[in-house]
Amino acid sequence: MEAALDVLCGRWATPVIRELLRGDRSFSEMRQALPRLPDKVLADRLAHLLQSGVLERRREAEWPPRSRYALTPHGRRLGPILDALRDWGEGLARER
Amino acid sequence: MEAALDVLCGRWATPVIRELLRGDRSFSEMRQALPRLPDKVLADRLAHLLQSGVLERRREAEWPPRSRYALTPHGRRLGPILDALRDWGEGLARER
DNA sequence: CTGTATCCTGAACGATACTG
């Protein structure tokens, strides 16, 4: 439980994960998808999720350098859980 | 989604909710169940969950005064979601 | 018994500038 909350509770964690659920992304593609998210915070969040085993990075040996971020199998299993949380939250908001 | 994370991401939110999933509790019963949780933080957390519509308080007109905390129907619907989060987190921990 | 009143601290968040 701690581990799960540690992954999900960062300010930008779920937007980042939801974006990657749609497919692999490079750093700048993430930037474009989440324009309000500052570089440093994006880097922090990616590093944290990398270390948590939710996603992985592939550095490509080209110029200019590129990285690709992708969810691990475990990360992908968050999809249905995030959906359930979204639905639950909407129900909560509707009821009040 | 915001609403759901706002409920779950407080430091002691899930222990409190899990305890109430087992049944109604008074303030001091919560204290006994979660001895490491300081009074003020418990009060803060209960107030926050009350305001979020996850649980409700019934003050009883006796002496000494008693309060009973219980999950709302919506709060109870968190049960399966918390289970899913726990399972996911355990899978994550096991894999590393 | 059920909480409030104070006060403190660490860490997350974010803005800005800079580098390999």
Place this chain on the structure above:
DNA sequence: CAGTATCGTTCAGGATACAG
């Protein structure tokens, strides 16, 4: 392109004491 360096602010979490 893909980040790091630095710095300032804010605020939840927590310790302690007290009150209705």
